[in-house]
Amino acid sequence: MVTISSLPLIDFKSDLRSAKGTIRKRVLAFRLFRVAALILLDATSLILAWRFAAFYKTLSELPWTVQTSFELLILTIELGMIAFQRLYNVRIYCCNYGRLITTVSLSNLFLLLIAFFYESNLYVSRSTFLLFWLLSLVFICTSRFLVDAVTRKLCKLGVIRYPVFLITDAEEKESSIKLIEKENCYKLLGVTEASSLDRHNREAMLEFLYNQDIFEVFVSWNAIKKRLYISWYFLSAGITLRILPTEREVVPSKSILWMIGEVPCLTIPAPIIAGGDFWVKRCFDVFCTIILLLLLSPLYLIIALLIKLDSPGPVFFRQNRIGLHCKQFKIWKFRTMNTNAEKLLETLEAKNEIKDGILFKLKDDPRITRIGKFLRLYSLDELPQLFNVLLGEMSLVGPRPHSIRDVERFQKNHYIRQEVLPGITGLWQVSGRSNIDNFEDGVKLDITYIENWSLWLDLKILLKTVKVVLQKTGAY
Numbered sequence: 101m102v103t104i105s106s107l108p109l110i111d112f113k114s115d116l117r118s119a120k121g122t123i124r125k126r127v128l129a130f131r132l133f134r135v136a137a138l139i140l141l142d143a144t145s146l147i148l149a150w151r152f153a154a155f156y157k158t159l160s161e162l163p164w165t166v167q168t169s170f171e172l173l174i175l176t177i178e179l180g181m182i183a184f185q186r187l188y189n190v191r192i193y194c195c196n197y198g199r200l201i202t203t204v205s206l207s208n209l210f211l212l213l214i215a216f217f218y219e220s221n222l223y224v225s226r227s228t229f230l231l232f233w234l235l236s237l238v239f240i241c242t243s244r245f246l247v248d249a250v251t252r253k254l255c256k257l258g259v260i261r262y263p264v265f266l267i268t269d270a271e272e273k274e275s276s277i278k279l280i281e282k283e284n285c286y287k288l289l290g291v292t293e294a295s296s297l298d299r300h301n302r303e304a305m306l307e308f309l310y311n312q313d314i315f316e317v318f319v320s321w322n323a324i325k326k327r328l329y330i331s332w333y334f335l336s337a338g339i340t341l342r343i344l345p346t347e348r349e350v351v352p353s354k355s356i357l358w359m360i361g362e363v364p365c366l367t368i369p370a371p372i373i374a375g376g377d378f379w380v381k382r383c384f385d386v387f388c389t390i391i392l393l394l395l396l397s398p399l400y401l402i403i404a405l406l407i408k409l410d411s412p413g414p415v416f417f418r419q420n421r422i423g424l425h426c427k428q429f430k431i432w433k434f435r436t437m438n439t440n441a442e443k444l445l446e447t448l449e450a451k452n453e454i455k456d457g458i459l460f461k462l463k464d465d466p467r468i469t470r471i472g473k474f475l476r477l478y479s480l481d482e483l484p485q486l487f488n489v490l491l492g493e494m495s496l497v498g499p500r501p502h503s504i505r506d507v508e509r510f511q512k513n514h515y516i517r518q519e520v521l522p523g524i525t526g527l528w529q530v531s532g533r534s535n536i537d538n539f540e541d542g543v544k545l546d547i548t549y550i551e552n553w554s555l556w557l558d559l560k561i562l563l564k565t566v567k568v569v570l571q572k573t574g575a576y
Contacts (some may be wrong), residue, residue, distance in 0.1 A: 498523025
C-alpha cells in the first residue's frame with residue numbers, strides 16, 4: 101500500500117471515462133458478467149414460477165396465458181420493473197431484498213390487472229397469480245442469495261478484489277483503513293491526505309487514480325468539503341466516491357446507504373436526471389408539449405401578426421444557447437428586440453444589473469420593442485421553445501439555458517447545472533424571476549431542483565409558473 105503526501109500538478113485533458121487499464125477491464129468485465137447472470141437467473145426464476153403455477157392451477161379459462169407470448173410479457177414487465185428500480189445496478193453483493201420483494205409484488209399486481217382487462221368477460225384465476233407471486237419471490241430471492249454466497253466465498257479466497265483508494269485526514273486514517281479491510285472485497289492501493297481534493301490538486305489526483313486503474317475512492321466525511329460538487333466531479337471522470345461515516349452528521353437527501361460489514365456508509369448521487377427518470381420526464385414533456393401546441397396555435401398566429409405590425413424584422417429570434425453536456429443548440433423565441441440588439445449589447449454591459457456580471461439583465465433595456473415589452477411581461481416570448489422541447493433540446497422544467505457569453509464566465513461548480521436538459525421554466529423562475537440579482541443564488545435553486553426532482557415537482561413548478569406569469573412577478 102502506498103501513502104502519498106502530495107501530488108504534483110499535471111495538465112491532464114483526457115477523458116477519464118475511456119480508461120484502458122487491465123485491472124479496470126477485469127473489474128468491469130466482472131460487473132457486466134454479474135449483471136448478465138442476475139438477469140438470466142431472474143428470468144429463469146420467473147418462467148419456472150409461472151409454469152409451476154400453471155401446472156398446479158388450471159388456466160383453461162384464460163388460454164392465452166399459457167402461450168409463449170404471455171411468458172414474454174411476464175419477463176418484459178418483471179425484469180423491466182427490477183431494472184427501473186436499479187436492482188441490477190449492484191456493486192459486489194446483491195441489492196436490498198426488501199425493495200426487490202416490493203418490486204416483484206407490484207409487477208405481479210400489474211400482470212393480474214392486464215389479465216383482467218384483456219379478457220374482461222372471462223374468469224381470472226386469482227389463486228394462480230397468488231401462487232405465481234409466492235413462487236417468483238421464493239425463486240428470485242433464493243437465486244440472489246446463492247449468488248451472494250458464492251461471491252462472498254470468492255472474495256474471501258481473494259479471487260474478486262476491487263482496487264480502491266482512500267482519502268482521509270491523518271487522525272482518521274487508521275480507523276478508515278480498518279473499516280475498508282473489514283470487507284474481503286477491496287484491494288487498498290493507496291492513501292493520501294484531504295488536501296488532494298483542493299481545487300489546485302484535483303486534476304493531479306484524477307490523473308494518479310486513472311494511472312492506477314482505480315474507479316472507486318473512499319473518502320472520510322470530514323475530509324471532503326462541497327460534497328455534492330466533488331461527487332459529481334469524480335463521477336464525471338468515471339470514478340465513484342464513497343463517503344465513510346462519522347458519528348454526528350446529517351445525511352444529505354437521496355444519499356445511497358450501503359454497508360461495510362455492519363457499518364453503514366453512503367454515496368451521494370451525482371445531481372443528474374438519467375436512466376428511467378430521464379425517460380419518464382421526457383415522455384411527460386412530449387405529451388404535455390403536444391397538447392399545449394394544439395391549444396396555443398391560435399395565440400401563436402396572433403403574436404406573429406402583432407410582431408410584424410410593430411417593427412421590421414423576423415417573427416422569431418434564434419440564438420445559440422448552451423444545453424445538456426454543454427452542447428450548443430438554437431433556442432426559439434418570439435422576437436422582442438430590435439434586429440441590431442446583439443450589436444448594442446457591448447455598449448450596455450456597464451449598466452448590467454446582475455451583481456456578479458455572469459448574466460446580463462437590464463430593467464429598462466432600450467433594445468426592447470413595444471410589443472416585446474408586453475410579451476416579456478407575460479413570458480409569451482418563450483412559447484416557441486415548445487419546439488425545442490419536441491426536438492429533445494429542452495424540457496418543460498429545468499435550469500434555464502444560457503448564452504455562450506454567459507457560460508464563458510461560469511466557474512467550475514456552475515457546470516453541474518449543464519448535466520440535465522435545460523427548461524422553459526424552473527425553480528429559479530418561480531422563485532423571483534428577474535428579482536434574483538445574484539447568479540449564485542440562482543444556481544443554488546437549480547441544484548435544489550435537480551437533487552429533488554420528481555414529476556410532482558415538475559407539475560408544481562408548471563402550475564406556479566402560470567401563477568407567477570399572470571401576477572407579472574419580477575417580470576421585465
